[in-house]
Amino acid sequence: MVSRPLGPLENKAIAEHNHHHHDDLQNNTSHTTTLSASKAQVGEGQEGGELDGEAEDSETRRLSTKFQSHRHLVPLVSPPDSDVLFLNAASAPPSNLVIHEAITRYSSTALYSSTPQLHWQAAREDTRRLLARCINAEDAATIAFTRDTTEGLGGFIGCLRWERGDNVVLLDTEHPNQVYGWLALRERGVEVRRVRTAGLGEGGGGDGDGGRIDAVDAETLRPYVDHRTRAIGLSTISFDAGQRHDVAGISAAFGSSSNNNNGRDILVLADLTQHVGFAPVDVQRLGVAAAAFSLHKGLNCPTGLGALYVSPAAAAAIGSAPPPIVSMSAVKNLPADLVVRGEGGGGWGEVELREEGARRFEHANLSLLGVVAAQAYLRFYLEVLGPEDVEAHLCRLTGLLARECGRLGIPLLGPREAGRRAPHICVLGLDPEGWGAYLRELGGVRVTVNRLGLRVSFGFYNSVRDVTRFVGVLERGLAKGLSVR
Template identity: 65%
Template sequence: MVSRPHVIGPPSQHAEPIDSPTNSTADEDKRLADKFAAHRHLVPLVSQDPSVLFLNAASAPPSNLIVHEAIARYSAQALYDPAPHAGWRETREEARRLVARCINAEDDGATTIAFTRDTTEALGTFIRCVRFRPGDNVVVVDAEHPNQTLCWLALRGSAGLEVRQVPTIPEAGPGPGSGKDRIEPVTAETLRPYVDSRTRAIGISSMTFDAGQRNDVRGICAAYRARGIQVLADATQQVGFARLDVRALGVSAAAFSLHKGLNAPTGLGALYVSPAALRELGDPVPPVVSMEGVANLDQSLVVRVRGDDDEPLELRPGARRFEHANVSLVAVAAAAAFTRFYLDVLGPADVEAHLYGLTEGLGRECDRLGIRVVSPRERGERAPHIAVLALPREWGDYFRGPGGARVTMNRLGARVSFGFYNSVEDVRRFVRVLELGIAQGLGI
């Protein structure tokens, strides 16, 4: 029997408001610090090895004992239970309800959420259901994640789709050696010159993977959804790191992986499709039809094709038609366990406030050291867990060396990203790493 890791009780519901960082008090800071310090032991990589400074949650966090226990329990069921699949399917539906709570989806996700292999499959599934005529266009930005942009580009030949890419990356930066001070979030006005009567869709990340800005998805939806334009949001860098309300945003669909903020193993994503978008798409046929997505499959599992009198194919309602039969059930079990822990113990509001506190603390220290932070600084304009420091590429080798830190070097510099397991002391340790690098002559 696998023992259950010790966790503390449910969180306070009074986390600092997202738009009021100046209201933080010493008591609230201490409450958050104490709360998340109590859970650090759940991540052995950072709690048991003092040489590890892991600041790369936006890529993939280290696993934790909550997930480990769920996988061990799944494995034990596979070893000793002669018929475990019924229980695993129940866990899948529990995971669906929990993910729906994370994003405030309609009907507990019963018809609005499909599990997919990853974000890319979720994006591509929705994209292939949008109807295009030759000459129609879709609008994306140049800093969008490649997996969304590539899905749209693949339709240029077969569907005659025009992909309009909005330039948001200045030729000179921002980044190391650039004179530009910061990244700007994308708004409805940013896109307006590129949207016209032939625009059928907009693809946009709610929080970006490289710069960490929070794009104004709510404003984009308010401006363009009423015109029949589908808005597809990549929410991978928001789910599990910050609160998300897909209904308040007004998106047509949201795609996200569960292996980042929700800590599941790789191989599991989710696609949310709003009821309004499903109606507008006109009962879409999935690009790949699985028996899981068919409502009138005969119990014999025999599909008979007779000709003109075939029984019409009845797809499952809503997003469930997009789900495949063999979704990774071990990843589902892990996702259910961690998402329950995230919602009922850590608390999304507290996680968000904790991460904002860490990135703000790092920003203040960078100001002191003369290191430019090129990701946005205001809470309403950025992901809570990401800060991008305009450091030259030479810092990459330094960070990978002894006494360094696990971060991601990208086009903008060093992307530092925190998880629930990180602490103010981790920020202090990283600042000492930065100070030592500067002392050794590395450029800033």
């Protein structure tokens, strides 16, 4: 149960959600408008309006109404006359009033409570339970708070015992936070193998800079895995082109329970940063040894807070191995007076690290402001928005954009199949230099310009109207003669 009263906005959101038929809201919602994408201009069209050719069934209408009712929580994009078209959730979404209220409450507690730490410590443990629920972990003890994904991945990697000649398997398009953590092991005689993913799909081009990038499965990795493979590191959903990798299949084929590696465990370490908050996550089904993620993307929190999941089997396999940085939170026999004593001979006493769960990776001083923000948003995400509904809403938006890009002759460089692509990311094969300059000149449109083209990514606050507006931006760019890759 929640260890604090819900804030007014959270109570209001839950009340609106429970009254989900809300005829009054439907009566006050802007009427559905069919807007021709060929005539779309930034700022035109009604909220929730359809693109030409899109049929709305009852489930689509339910999702449209539901997410439109929460758009007001994001003031940057909610005004009908807003000149901001924010399509960059995969980088960092605009903040929202649920987070704002939690931060205000944190500040108020610091101002007026003589024992604020008691409130924040209770919030920390409630947030730990909510995170475990969010990713379907076995229990809250499997969750450690970290500063970010890097700290979570690096802490786990540094805890493993390595022998010269061991190898790990990574993807060529993996996030640098995953890659550099493993590359640091090369000086210890560990080989880091690189799996090429660029060009796995049709139209493959050069070394990661052209062609369609596809998701990977166990068969993709099989040529790279042998009896000296100790670990596989990859994201469940890639930041690069929105690939949704078959991590569950990879864990089943090569993980510790697969019996396919001459009895030697292969640990699968996953980055969930582009997954948590955008779609349901089940780490038990994924079968990973550990997973790390930051909370400032799908979970909309301020930067500076992440989480690390360590499966019970992985925690047992690690045993008493210390993490690279040992905080007093990791010590099981920490003296109550915080004075570390020695033995009779003048040396230090024995240090017993926590072996159960993930707490040995946690530092004593973490961002409690981030914790209370995460607590508020996790409640909102799990109990009001709903992970399944968020995924369905985002998939609808990326599906509509993909369809319109097909009509305009703009290629998508990530996977096209629903089960192999991110719900929230589309990467458009457009010349980065020319289109980047065009968007900077236009102003107001927020996407990521990367090596592949334009990465468009949606959040819960986006709508069909946003897709329509962006299609208008694309059409005008094409009319200017900007190139398609």
